[in-house]
Amino acid sequence: MNPELWLQEHGDYLFRYAISRLHDSELATDMVQETLLAAWRGHERFKGNSSLRTWLVGIMKHKIIDHIRKEIRQRNIGDKLENDPTSEYFSEDGSWQSKPSSWQTNPEALYNNDEFRKVLHQCMQHLPEKQRIVFEMRELLGDDSEQICKTNDITPTHLHVLIHRARLSLQKCLQQHWFGES
């Protein structure tokens, strides 16, 4: 067990992982450090039935969630349920404002396409902060609902509403900037 070696072998990978989630290299460095220190303190718990890298990434996921949770508390990021932004997507008579057209595409080709990922990333950046946070936790980190609700201090119903709003917005954004208007 040698944390210096861990840094050498997995440091860059952990750094890239943290950047992909936090979009901030200074913060990502802190996360690598916290992860390696926590791993060193708890190295007796490493059972060796997963690879060392998987174990380190697991620790880092927790560190990232802790960070997001702290951030949410400190900055009091909110998204009130009372004002319903989804009505923007529908006309007075209740029909779709901008009509979704059925995307003809192969998902695999898209997630391997750098250009597409850039557009997707930009669309995500336009989401209100809380929507973006819960949506990323759900779809990119693959966290379960219970964990996300606990981290963000919200009810499952609130979570579903936030995710629904994020999906409406992303669907429209991708339609406009990638798939083309119908």
Add this chain to the structure above:
Amino acid sequence: MKHACQQASQLTSDSFERKLSWLERIRLYTHLAMCKLCRSYNHNLHIMHDIFSGMRNHEHLPKASLPETSKAQILEAIKKER
């Protein structure tokens, strides 16, 4: 009462998050049967969901490496801990 498409869009999203009740399923699928736009929306959300699952399972990490100064700083912190 929300209009049918607005309600269907929420149910479509919820179907990824939880098991819909029997009544909700009937409400959603009868609406989808009649409404082409909501069918497209439903289809697009499935595509979006598949894209995210793909990204999750095939880690696409940005090209970046830990700056040397950060490495030194982390090494220092590890040394203190040992």
